[in-house]
Amino acid sequence: MKDMSSVVKMMPLSVGLGDRSYPIYIDQGLLGNAELIRPYITGQQVMIVSNETVAPLYLEILLQSLAGFQVATHILPDGEEFKNLEVLETLFDALLRVPCDRKTTMIALGGGVVGDITGFAAACYQRGVPFIQIPTTLLAQVDSSVGGKTAVNHPRGKNMIGAFYQPRCVITDISTLNTLDDRQLSAGLAEVIKYGLIGDLEFFTWLEKNIDRLRQRDPEVLTEAIRCSCRSKAEIVAEDEREGGIRALLNLGHTFGHAIEAGMGYGNWLHGEAIATGMLMAADLSHRSGWISRMDVTRIAELLVRAGLPVVPPAELDIEHYLKLMMVDKKVHQGRIRLVLLKGIGNAFISDDYDHLLLQETLASRTLF
Amino acid sequence: MKDMSSVVKMMPLSVGLGDRSYPIYIDQGLLGNAELIRPYITGQQVMIVSNETVAPLYLEILLQSLAGFQVATHILPDGEEFKNLEVLETLFDALLRVPCDRKTTMIALGGGVVGDITGFAAACYQRGVPFIQIPTTLLAQVDSSVGGKTAVNHPRGKNMIGAFYQPRCVITDISTLNTLDDRQLSAGLAEVIKYGLIGDLEFFTWLEKNIDRLRQRDPEVLTEAIRCSCRSKAEIVAEDEREGGIRALLNLGHTFGHAIEAGMGYGNWLHGEAIATGMLMAADLSHRSGWISRMDVTRIAELLVRAGLPVVPPAELDIEHYLKLMMVDKKVHQGRIRLVLLKGIGNAFISDDYDHLLLQETLASRTLF
Secondary structure: OOOOHHHHOOOOEEEOOHHHOEEEEEEOOOOOOHHHHHHHOOOOEEEEEEEOOOHHHHHHHHHHHOOOOEEEEEEEOOOHHHOOHHHHHHHHHHHHHOOOOOOOEEEEEEOHHHHHHHHHHHHHEOOOOOEEEEEOOHHHHHHHOOOOEEEEEEOOEEEEEEEEOOOOEEEEEHHHHHHOOHHHHHHHHHHHHHHHHHHOHHHHHHHHHHHHHHHOOOHHHHHHHHHHHHHHHHHHHHHOOOOOOHHHHHHOOHHHHHHHHHHHOEOOEOHHHHHHHHHHHHHHHHHHOOOOOHHHHHHHHHHHHHOOOOOOOOOOOOHHHHHHHHHOOOOEEOOEEOEEEEEEOOEEEEEOOOOHHHHHHHHHOOOOO | OOOOHHHHOOOOEEEOOHHHOEEEEEEOOOOOOHHHHHHHOOOOEEEEEEEOOOHHHHHHHHHHHOOOOEEEEEEEOOOHHHOOHHHHHHHHHHHHHOOOOOOOEEEEEEOHHHHHHHHHHHHHEOOOOOEEEEEOOHHHHHHHOOOOEEEEEEOOEEEEEEEEOOOOEEEEEHHHHHHOOHHHHHHHHHHHHHHHHHHOHHHHHHHHHHHHHHHOOOHHHHHHHHHHHHHHHHHHHHHOOOOOOHHHHHHOOHHHHHHHHHHHOEOOEOHHHHHHHHHHHHHHHHHHOOOOOHHHHHHHHHHHHHOOOOOOOOOOOOHHHHHHHHHOOOOEEOOEEOEEEEEEOOEEEEEOOOOHHHHHHHHHOOOOO
């Protein structure tokens, strides 16, 4: 009899979406846990999508867990600049070369780029095949692998072409964080800090206490931070899957951040880095609007700095350039840019009723704290 | 007070899909009926997609019905060979050049290719914007505009990349059929005949009586044929939106037909032409299997011929080529090709339990009746 202890010891989180609900497993050593993964494969065919950085590290162990299935792999180049329609097309070509049928399970093994492209390909291939998220970066583990947002970028805007498409399950093996470089780890911490900022002051305070241990990759605090982040996201997604309302709070810092990413050229600023600076810009505008104190802004900036994140907007972008980039954001409605702003740490809200002159001051400012 | 008689005189059909239900309006002169169309536009922005054949004929009158909205247009080249990812990308470029926000309503004004590309673009643009189908070919009016299947082709297979995405409404202005060329009209009749074959002997018999008047474009019999076809399709889609079961019956002739279309090069055989020959191949295999009589096959062939449709498979494709093309069809499961076959006229069923040797005989045969 097989030892099932490794399967049962974890209680997965759950994203509650009726008949499309799915579990999030968070633990060490899950990639090699065949008993955990195999029940989520429907059909006989599997297409694993990874990238040139992650595949040499983790593809082999995943393949062992999938012994007996008919497995194909497709390796993408590494970087946000490859999250585009051309690279997506190479994935469709690979699926049809096999050819994969419409019961094929697609597996995303990698960071947010791999997850977003694979999820979107799964949404479109033969009008939808099942897929599994195995995120290997902190950013993907706490954010992009959960909630079903999939997309590719367009030169004129980030995530402009995509779908809401939920995975069968999310398998977060925190052992994969051991090989993540420091800059990527910090980028992930930006999204972790976001959950504190938007709705959980207690978690924000916990992060202030534990930020150094997180950067040292203490597995216990990492697991705790990831669980807490995923729980927040799962609750929000269950309430508002298609971003009709509350889900938009998860975009704190993203309208500013997307403009930085696009304006500086995808791949130069990491997504998490742009979001960190973007969150501070949102805090700055909130302060200029009289909603939070200067001390709150400083407190946020300090945590971001301790997390190893940039807090100075790029000098290359002027107000006009920012506004042009922000106007193509998905949150624009009838010419008004809707922003997520703060009424306090742990208290975000959505507004298009801010003073446009104050927004311009924020965009012009190079010192935010 | 406005004259609303033109709005209220029709009882639309309805596709029953819960909160995504939508009406199908079928009548003459609907393109100029602003009161009918305008309530289905959400937001201020509209993107009309049409093609170089249809736009010169019908774009102007539709634009007049949309006076006051912020309307952009995107004109595609005409033909199935343009239903691909490259052309789709030009549409995304156009949407982002405006830029269109995520409340933009997309309108497909054209045949099946325009509808399929526009619907898929609407499904993906900013992860989904509302869209309206205004089909202008008989084939699109009785088939592709209803039911939410959207897609583009891949060199290795038809409709391989797409989404299930329902329109807000379908507006079928049968006046547009006056400018349709005879070959396209016949291609549409193939799908009309399909509804008789799969489940409605009475309708098939009605078609045998009225096929000449249909080809003469008698508006009364056209309206009746379109209503009856759409009603059949709406019932099937309401029961099985994502083709888990009964919806697959709508693919009668399509596995053979897709192989002909792909094998002969998209655009050389019209979709409806390939489906006509494909249905006769399905009938031939059904007869070889002992399920229908030789007389049934002849009766089907005669109606197809009278409808102006081809009934001789192309000499260019041999068995091996057919099988290779059919193996990438979406209906393949674990290496078995699932086919829609006939137990009688008006009685189709799905099977992967046919004799493979008989299939090879059908594929090798050039005379099917």
